[in-house]
Amino acid sequence: MRSSLRLRVRAICYMAIAALFPLAAVAQPAAPTAPPTGLPAGPPDFKLFRYDEDYRYLADPSAPRDYWDPMKYIVLDREYPIYLSVGGELRERFEYYSAPDFALLGTPPNGYLLQRFLINADLHVGDSFRAFAQLGSYFAFGKDFAAPPYEDQLDLQQAFVDISLPPVPSAGLTSILRFGRQEMAFGSQRIIAVRDAPNVRRAFDGFRLHAETSTFRVDALAVRPVLNRLGVFNDQSNPNQALWGLYATALFGPGRGIDLYYLGYDNARTAFAGSVGQETRQSIGLRLFGTAAGWDWDWEALWQFGSFANRQILAWTVSSNTGYTFRDMPWSPRLGLKADIASGDSTPGGRTVGTFNALFPKLAYFNAAALLAPANIMDLQPSISIRPFRNVTVTLGWDFAWRQTTQDAIYIEPFVAVPRTAGQGSSYIGNQIALDITWQVNRHITLEASYVHFSAGDTLKAAGGRDVDFVAFAATYRF
Numbered sequence: 386m387r388s389s390l391r392l393r394v395r396a397i398c399y400m401a402i403a404a405l406f407p408l409a410a411v412a413q414p415a416a417p418t419a420p421p422t423g424l425p426a427g428p429p430d431f432k433l434f435r436y437d438e439d440y441r442y443l444a445d446p447s448a449p450r451d452y453w454d455p456m457k458y459i460v461l462d463r464e465y466p467i468y469l470s471v472g473g474e475l476r477e478r479f480e481y482y483s484a485p486d487f488a489l490l491g492t493p494p495n496g497y498l499l500q501r502f503l504i505n506a507d508l509h510v511g512d513s514f515r516a517f518a519q520l521g522s523y524f525a526f527g528k529d530f531a532a533p534p535y536e537d538q539l540d541l542q543q544a545f546v547d548i549s550l551p552p553v554p555s556a557g558l559t560s561i562l563r564f565g566r567q568e569m570a571f572g573s574q575r576i577i578a579v580r581d582a583p584n585v586r587r588a589f590d591g592f593r594l595h596a597e598t599s600t601f602r603v604d605a606l607a608v609r610p611v612l613n614r615l616g617v618f619n620d621q622s623n624p625n626q627a628l629w630g631l632y633a634t635a636l637f638g639p640g641r642g643i644d645l646y647y648l649g650y651d652n653a654r655t656a657f658a659g660s661v662g663q664e665t666r667q668s669i670g671l672r673l674f675g676t677a678a679g680w681d682w683d684w685e686a687l688w689q690f691g692s693f694a695n696r697q698i699l700a701w702t703v704s705s706n707t708g709y710t711f712r713d714m715p716w717s718p719r720l721g722l723k724a725d726i727a728s729g730d731s732t733p734g735g736r737t738v739g740t741f742n743a744l745f746p747k748l749a750y751f752n753a754a755a756l757l758a759p760a761n762i763m764d765l766q767p768s769i770s771i772r773p774f775r776n777v778t779v780t781l782g783w784d785f786a787w788r789q790t791t792q793d794a795i796y797i798e799p800f801v802a803v804p805r806t807a808g809q810g811s812s813y814i815g816n817q818i819a820l821d822i823t824w825q826v827n828r829h830i831t832l833e834a835s836y837v838h839f840s841a842g843d844t845l846k847a848a849g850g851r852d853v854d855f856v857a858f859a860a861t862y863r864f
Contacts, residue, residue, distance in 0.1 A: 428454070428828060431472075431863045433579065434568055435505050436517050436543070440470050451828065453864040465511050473504040478584070478859040485529075486797060487756070487841060487850035489804075497528035499535060499584045503542060515547040523584040533613030534585040534748075540613070540620045543567055543588060557598045564592040566611060571604070571632045572644050572672050573683050575704055575759070578747035582755065585613050587745060590622040603633040610745065625653040628745070630668075641675030644685075650744055655693065657738070662694030666742060681719075682707045693738050700741040702727040702759065708768075716771040723768070723784075725751075729761025729793030733807060740793055748798050751784055752819035753835035754855035758796040762814070763787045776825040786814040788844075795845060803848055810844030833859040 428451055432438050442448050443458035453472075461467040481496035505519035521542035525535040545565030552559045568588050570579045580587040591608030612623040630648035637643070648668040655664035670687035682705070689700040708721035727741040741760050748755040751764065768782035788795060791812050794802035817839040824832040837855040 430828065433570070433581065435472055435474075435503075435519065436507065436567075438470070438472070438507075441468075453829075456864075467508070467510050469509075470507040471505070472507075472864060474501070474861060474863045475503075476501040476859060476861040478857065481854075481856045482754075483854040484851045487803075487839075487845060487853060489797075489849050492529060495527075495529050498526040499528075500524045500526070501584050505543070513549045515549075517543060517545055517547070519543040521585070525584060533615070534580060534583040534587070536615060537585050537613045537620065538615065539617045541566060541618065542586065558596060559598075560594065560596040562592065562594050566590050567593065567608075569593065569606070569608075571646070573674070573685065573704075573706070574747045575685060575702075575750070576648065576668065576670065576687070576743060577628075577745050580745075580748055582747070582749045582753065587611070589628065600636045601634070603631065605631050627651045638675075641677065642673075644670070644672035644674070646670050646672075648744065650742075657693060657740075660694055664691070664693045664698075664742075666691040666698055666700075666744075668744070679710050679712060680708070681710070689741065696736055696738050698738045700728045700739055702741050702743075708770075716773050719770040721768040721770065721782075723766040723782075724764070725759065726763045726789060727759045727761065729788060729790040731790040731792050733792055739790075740796075742800065750798075751786075752782065752817060752837050753821060753857055754817070754819070754837035754839065754853065755798045756817070756837075756839055756853060756855075757786060757814065758798050758800045760796040760800060761789050761793040762796070763789050763812075778821075778823045780819075780821045782819045783816065784819065785816045787812040788814060795848075803845070803850070805848040806844055810847055811842070813842040813844065815842040815845060816840050829863055831859075831861045831863075833857070833861075 428449060429438065440457040443450065443454055456471040459469045459471070461469060478499040478501075479496065480499065481494070483494050485492040485495050500523070502522045503519055505517065508516045519542040520539065521537070522539045523535070523537045528535060543566050545563050545567045548562045550560040550562060566588050568579050568586060569577060571577045578587065588611045589608035590611055591606065593608070594605040596603050607629040608627075609622040609624070610626050610628070611620050613620050628648065628650055630646060632644065632646040632648075634642055634644050646669070648670075650664075650666045650668070652664045655662060657664065666689050668687055668689045670685060672683070672685040674683045675681070684705045686703045687701060689698060691698040702725070704725045706721065706723045708719050710717055710719040727743070728739050730739040732739070743750070743759045746759060750759050751757055751766065764784055764786040766782050766784035768780060770778060770780040772778055791810065792808055794807040795814055796802055817837055819837045820835065822834045826832060835855070835857040837853070839853040839855070841850045841852050
């Protein structure tokens with residue numbers, strides 16, 4: 386039954402792509418008025434969030450175009466104006482783990498294929514109203530346990546409307562109210578991320594108010610994460626979890642700025658440290674980022690407080706990513722150093738919970754293998770990146786990890802404590818070498834390859850863990 390459903394949904398996805406090819410060839414937008422000034426003169430790069438793309442430059446008949454552009458700016462009413470933009474993505478990704486979850490669960494070596502198909506439609510009605518919808522279909526072939534975030538046969542990935550609020554010209558302020566199902570990420574995606582590497586991207590149901598000027602932007606949000614389920618059109622808001630807060634960014638020059646944010650999180654049923662109860666966390670964070678004279682930096686500090694069951698929460702983290710790029714040297718090498726520390730619980734069973742919770746982070750927090758979770762951890766990761774060709778990037782990193790306190794456990798993704806590690810062994814967790822290669826073949830095609838070798842420390846091995854080799858290959862086509 387499940388295999389038959391897979392075949393039917395895959396057939397629908399491929400037929401949709403085949404149907405769009407002739408549509409792209411024959412769709413011709415009406416001749417609108419001249420585009421607003423300041424728009425890009427050529428095809429822009431595809432964005433992580435497809436709703437961030439702006440194709441109004443195609444109103445200029447002399448603008449450079451590619452095969453799909455007739456679908457990017459379809460004018461429905463040239464006076465109001467009303468226009469529609471259509472896009473999509475097909476990704477095939479192969480992953481192999483020699484010892485999934487360090488073999489702690491007895492899972493044998495596993496190689497599997499992940500397939501993701503997304504298609505979106507973006508309708509703009511004048512400058513005051515917008516409706517965006519995106520369908521997603523996700524399959525896992527050969528995976529021992531195929532479930533979200535790896536498999537979800539067909540569902541509504543995003544569906545929201547934007548209402549533009551009256552601008553404040555004297556301050557250069559524009560504001561948008563968005564409500565519905567939506568993807569979002571903030572800062573360096575350490576706390577709220579779209580989770581792009583696994584098959585099913587993370588989305589939220591709720592509202593978001595965005596306001597910005599040329600040097601300042603702020604977001605207010607109140608959402609629930611989407612609970613992905615196997616099947617067709619059966620995803621829903623997670624009734625047990627809620628996220629709310631404010632995220633503000635001030636810019637001090639090209640590529641330089643500061644983030645200040647507050648995020649509240651509630652989980653009515655959290656399983657943690659051998660107990661089950663309600664978890665309420667308040668997070669206050671500060672992030673500095675920028676580039677100057679070859680240097681780049683991304684530093685972040687966050688403090689958490691709140692309650693879990695009848696215990697108080699006091700946790701924290703400090704993260705940094707600093708590098709220098711030798712722009713005048715062949716291949717433009719960048720030397721980088723990542724350093725992270727996230728608190729653990731030094732008094733298990735006491736009145737205070739000290740383990741940091743990264744809330745909704747990118748699973749590939751340290752590298753593509755996504756083995757360790759950012760909780761009760763200290764790590765240092767030197768790296769070097771080179772660009773042997775203009776569109777090829779090669780990065781080699783070596784990450785060394787320790788526990789922040791040996792009284793707490795080692796945590797693996799997705800925020801799971803490794804049994805028989807709390808209060809046992811040394812602080813050393815292990816080290817992992819990671820190689821990543823990205824080739825942007827053209828505007829539409831991206832090829833990626835990753836290899837990670839994790840050498841487990843004695844504490845992990847004493848708990849039943851083993852060394853891990855991870856390999857991944859991905860091919861993505863966007864239009």
